[in-house]
Amino acid sequence: MNPRRLRIALSLTLALASTAVLPGCGVLPxxxxxxxxxxxxxxxxxASDAFLKRFTEDFEKQHGDLDLDxxxxxWTGIGEKVKAALKNDDGPDVIEVGNTQVAQYVDQGGLEDLTLESARDxxxxxxxxxxxEPGRYDGGQYGIPWYAANRVVIYNKDLFEQAGVERPPRTRQQWLDATERLNSGSTQGIYLAGQDWYTLAGFIWDEGGDLAKDRSGNWQGTLDTPEALRGMDFYRQLQALGDGPPNADEEHPPQAEVFAKGDVAQLIAVPGxxxxxxxxxxxxxxxxxxxxVPGKTTRKPGAVFTGGSDLVVRDGTDQRKGAVEVVKALAGEKWQRDLAxxxxxxxxxxxxxxxxxGKAAIAAMAAGAAQGRATPNSPQWAAVEADNPIKKYMSKVLGGADAPAAAKAASRRITEELDAS
Structure with missing residues (x-):
């Protein structure tokens, strides 16, 4: 995902120390x-400095011939920096990248194919x-999942109790019913900005639709499919049960500030x-x-956009074996549990x-992550987000425009951006 979004999605993380380089620990006995x-x-x-220190010491102890640097x-400006590093013979061996950035780096021929290691180890x-899924491109696995963060519903327990909503809803219909009960007097049942397109994407995926599809090598916007239109209609129903602005996203104004006033019952956001x-x-x-986020039935939660990071290995590195060992360790059970x-x-x-x-917020996030998805895996997707037609489409529908016509126009714009090269 783009760096700005990822910084918001990772606001729950601990602050790191100011140290910019953690060198290896040298030769061990x-x-x-x-x-x-x-x-x-x-x-x-x-990752915290304490985690990186633990990992470095353990890794070098287990791999007596390798040092870690x-x-x-x-995040600011990292895209261009990574592109330059991938073309440099002296570039890094392992790189953490945003999960939705992998395709563009592979498209430029800069990453090692790790399909064999992914399946075997x-x-x-x-x-x-x-x-x-976003780490996979053109039949190969280039990005190795490292960690994830995604949206959940944050709610005000006092307002739920006052409205007689005894337990969190588990289906979409229960969610609408509960939110309608909460939306009374001076209380907003939910604060949902009109252009929160990541949340809309989850509703579209739940219906079996998508934002865009790769059809025989040609990407096409698909907001005008019946499935995607059903997702938008649910968004419209839910958004109407609060006072979120139809022509702005969740950052304008910052939705945390709105919720903090104490008269909003629910918010869709990362736990942080x-x-x-x-x-x-x-x-x-x-x-x-x-x-x-509730799903259509009680069998599983709703789909959500998954943000986070993948680990990649620079194509042509002289340290491929050692780089793969680093990736295997960071992505393995021991250090995954520690990092989580x-x-x-x-x-x-x-x-x-x-x-x-044992952590309610993160457990809720993990339950949703099992149904997580990412944006269309096209190297050109960043161009779609740059002048996002999905946001404009959402505002038009919430303003009363004909949904199929608005969706068709937005889909055409997405197709134009994804076809550009």
């Missing part, structure tokens, strides 16, 4: 004199789809937004609850969700 260094780029904020990068069948809410209104501490507990992330496999089972 019993290690070989012939040691090589694997250079790893990770993003600032993705972990260098922290900033990394348990790819159990990966979260929202991380695994609760921290911003409590900072604005300390009286809400201990009064916030969390549940997965340390940073309140969703691990890369559903079977590892027990690592966060």
């Amino acid at each position: 019993g290690g070989s004199d012939e040691r090589t260094t694997v250079t790893v780029w990770l993003m600032r904020g993705s 972990i260098r922290l990068q900033e 990394l348990g790819m069948k159990d990966w979260l789809p929202g991380l695994a 937004v609760a921290r911003a809410i409590e900072e604005k209104n300390p009286e809400l501490k201990g009064k916030l609850g969390y549940f997965p 507990r340390t940073m309140d992330y969703v691990p890369n496999k559903t079977k590892l969700s027990s690592a966060v089972s």
Whole structure:
């Protein structure tokens, strides 16, 4: 996903120390004199300094011929920096990238195909789809899932109790019914901005639709399919049960500030937004609850957009074997559990969700992550988001425009952007 969105989606993480480079620990007792260094780029904020210290010490102990050189990068401007590094023979060996950025890097010929290792050593069948699918391109697995974060419903327990809503809804219809009960007097049943297109995407996926599809090598916008239109209609019904602005997204105004006023019953956001809410209104501490975005039935939660990171290996690196060992370790069970507990992330496999089972907010996020998806896996998708026709489409429909006609026009714009090269 784009860096700005990912920073919001990862607002729940702990702050990192200011150290920009964590060098390897040197030769350990019993290690070989012939040691090589694997250079790893990770993003600032993705892991704590304590986690990286633990990982480095353990990895070098287990791999007596390898040293780690972990260098922290900033999200701002990272796309161009990674593109340049992938063309450099002295570039990093392992790089953390946003899960939806993998396709564009593969398209430029800069990543190693890790399909064999994924199937043999990394348990790819159990990966979260929202991380695994965007890491796959043209038949190969280039991005290895590292961690995920996604939206849940944050709710005000006091307002639920006052409205007689005894438990969080588990289906869409229950959700609409509960929200209508909550939407009375001075209380908004839900605050949902008109252009929250990531949330809309989940409703469209639940209906079996998509934002765009690859048809025989040609990407086409698909907001005008019956499935996608049903997703938009549910969004319209839910959004009407609050006072979210139809012509703005969730950042204008920041939805955490709106919720902090105390008269909003529900909000769709990553759990970390609760921290911003409590900072604005300390009286809400201990009064916030969390549940997965409801699905169409009780069998499973609703689909959600999955943000997070994949690990990639630079094409042509002289340290391919060592780089793969680093990826295997970071993506393996031991360090996935450690990272999830340390940073309140969703691990890369559903079977590892027990690592966060004691935390209500993260457990709700993990339940939704099992139904997670990512944006269309086209190298050109960033161009769609740059002047997002989905947002404009949503505002038109919420303003009373003919939905099929507006969807057809938006789909045409998406197709034009994805066909550009």
